[in-house]
Amino acid sequence: MAVAVVDDAAIPIWDAYELAIACAVFGTPQPELTDTWYDFRVCAERPEPGPEASTTAPGSAGFSFGIRTPHGWDALAGADTVIVAAVPQECVDHDVDLPAPFLTALRAAADAGARMVSLCTGAFALAAAGILDGRRATAHWAHTEQLARRHPNVTVDDSVLYVDDGSVLTSAGMTAGLDLCLHIVRTDLGAHIANQLARRLVVQAHRPGGQAQFVDLSVPATDDEGLAPVLHWAGRHLDRPLTVDDLARRARMSPRTFFRRLQAATGTTPLQWLLTQRLARAQSLLETTDLPIEQVGECSGLGTAANLRHHFAARLGTSPADYRRAFRP
Known part of the structure; x- marks a missing residue:
């Protein structure tokens, strides 16, 4: 089957939930579905060579997760798709600036033609790098007001699950990130493979990006x-x-x-x-x-x-x- 394959998906990571979504979708080979899958890498601010390399993702209850990876932000330069899973909460709540080298790496990847993706508060990183300027984007509804206030050049839509703006894609929080990841698989490898993968993940095969974030339950x-x-x-x-x-x-x-x-x-x-x-x-x-x-x-x-x-x-x-x-x- 002729497919458009992402050779590398590089993810700066602070939030464990969004990281887990990306790992589940892109980081697990699916030989029963297709011979071609994604070459997946997790990137961290301070990588170290070997299996002991790690960074941490703080949890809301005060605990943290160790994430081992030998890949630093320089690995974004060779990626076809870059996914920013989330940013530190203080960058959202208190306008703390993201590291300049990180934003530089994001701009370089975008300038090189990489598809840029954010899950939940990852949109703050893409916006800070100027990648969302003049574009429509979304994030978790609880953070869209801060996103719009801090980045007036971005058209923030708080009413959708995700936005596919061609080479730049953004999603709301939590399971909306999974919807966007499956949408990417559907775009790259077709509806049949995306539907089979969704079945394995026991989730709905396809929710349109325009569906409302907040549904009255x-x-x-x-x-x-x-x-x-x-x-x-x-x-x-x-x-x-x-x-x-x-x-x-x-x-x-x-x-x-x-x-x-x-x-x-x-x-x-x-x-x-x-x-x-x-x-x-x-x-x-x-x-x-x-x-x-x-x-x-x-x-x-x-x-x-x-x-x-x-x-x-x-x-x-x-x-x-x-x-x-x-x-x-």
Whole structure:
């Protein structure tokens, strides 16, 4: 399969959770899925040669984690993708400056053409390096106000899970970082591999970046139990002309109630949820079958080939034919 592979993913690390996400996605080879995976490196401010090299990531409860790595910030120079997992909390809360050599290394990597990625408060590092100037970006909703105040040249969006701005990608905190990492795998290696990896990680295969960060979870648990069967059924019948009324009827709810509960549970509308599922089905069919484009549109529920091309261009920035060429032998 023709793939765009990241040769190196270099991560300056202070926060253990975001580091763990990046390690789980990019640092673990997946030979059952593909022969080609990421050459992954963790970078630290004060590396030492050999297995005893370490730095620490302070935890919120006063403990710390040891992180061993022989790679310093100079390793960013050879990376195709640089992921800043997080920055020290004092840099967020008290405007403490990040180390100048670190920011210089980030600028050099960006100038060399590396794809720059931040998870959670890592956006503060990209912003301090000037990489986010004139761009739209996000971070954890609890820190977006500080980010916007400190960096007025950045358009900060606190309402999304992640932002893909081409060569620069930013995510909100916690599991939104996992969503962005899976989005990168999907971009590099295709929907099928990303979906299989998500299944191994026991997470949702794809949440659109525009989905809301903060979802009202005050809906009783029985509501989710009522939604799950109908959403599972819809996922198996995407080729049908499904409507909100159809799904609401099957869930034994009024259309208004169904709309409200699905939006509360997923952060998106029923029609957008259906579109996302159908695009994922179309991507999988293009990667794994030789079906004509017209039939891919029909089987995924997107209708005509022209409609399929429209949605691919709008959501993925490519055509179905080009997508197939990129992810098929």
